[in-house]
Amino acid sequence: MTQLALVIDLNVCVGCHACVTNCKQWNTSGAAGALTDCNPYEAEPNGTFFNRVQTFEVGQYPKTETVHFPKSCLHCEDPACVPVCPTGASYKRKSDGIVLVDYDKCIGCKYCSWACPYGVREFDEQRKVMTKCTLCVDRIYDMSLPEDRRKPSCVLACPPGARLFGDVHDPESEVSVAIRERGGYTLMPEANTKPANHYLPRRKTTVTVRDEELYRSDNPHKIDGAPFDKNLPPTHEELN
């Protein structure tokens, strides 16, 4: 079973909002209609977005770190929003695990957004339907695009490459390897929705230098199996 998902590296994200604007650009231009903008040039601009970047400050001055946190639908493997939908407009695709809304069936009752613990569904105030991230389902299978462009808009836009896209059920995929090797985690695991999207944590970049990298490990004075002794006199080869 395929489960497409995003893996977002918080260690790399610089909070530039390029994913937000490219998401908006792609999804407002599609067949599903424009993503509403209310008062775009007024004092209180607001509208429908599938993806937003929030910023948190972790720690207390002077030991603080700024963490930029992109937030979009997590395409849960056990989505709380789908079974509550009275019309069947919200559904999870069996073929690739994407959670979608059929805008022609949605009655705009907002019940799905109450059931989702993450607040990643947004009711569109002009279209009067519930909207959410589609993982750019209208471009990732588009055969008219070159293969390396068949990715969600946010992934393509990310300048530092903080966003990875792929099948989290394929153990050899780029995203699975990243989750496995770089401590990928899910949001609010206590909600038991099994989010497909993962986040990679912040990391301290350190260089580890071991003793055997400073002293030659093929030192002929070293007796096999015995601990390395740096007090041994230098060998003839080392002196030359």
Add this chain to the structure above:
Amino acid sequence: MRPAFSVLLLTTLIGAAQGLFIALFLCELLAPSAATPTLLVGGSVIVLLLSGLGLLASFFHLGHPERAWRSMMMWRTSWLSREVIALPAFMAAAFAYGVAHWLALGHTLLIGVIGVVLSITLFICTGMIYAAVKVLKEWAHPLTLVNFSLLGCASGMTLAAAYASFVAPTLTAPLAQAAFVLTALGLLTRGAALVRNAKLSPASTLQTAIGIRHPHIVQKAQGAMGGSYNTREFFHGKSVGFVRAIVPAFLVLSFALPLLLVLTLPLLAFILQYAGLLAERWYFFAEAKHPQNLYYQGNS
């Protein structure tokens, strides 16, 4: 959560209608000589009026009311879908019950039993819409179901006593006594829910919401300048003082005053109780803290 006024009207109006229908049926069952056709037919008309108004109010909650019929499709998984089926079914039973009494067609007890079963089914569906939302711990508890049912029955019984005082005075006293008992029971279970919810500790924290284990995290940006659906739908937007004042207000209006008045002035008791239940339902929404609010610390 932001209380949606259409939903407050829907749940309180149909609750009273369901309670009134059960009261009418009990009158016919237990006091067939005193339950005049005027009481039962007129009562059925009131049941239909209230549930019809509730149904009308529910349409104002929808973005696309013209597609409302689609909401009957997913009854296998969605309690909302089940409610959408149960409400018209209950109204049909109430209509049949009224017509059967009006035209003396017979089989009224059978229709009544069907109506009562549908009324209870509708109570379960309405309560479960809220109790089934696992992420809202304030709602996800059997007490939600009990309160929707008991408060609906209590207000319906008070209304039955009020109506009987005009058309079947001999039934006023027993109906008022039943309303008294139901209101007292409702006070107990609603009070239990208030106590339970006051002691709740949230399952999620800002730390689990963004996955960073640190005791000091401050939000600097919420991802939108002029607010978003997230900052509108999940916050009631009223002051702490307002929310705190609502609780004694609905306790007095829904329970204390009706308990004092129902045996003497049942109509006034019903009017006060209905107003109180609107405030009660408002608070039911306002006190539910959605975990998504963790991502909007500026509004929390």
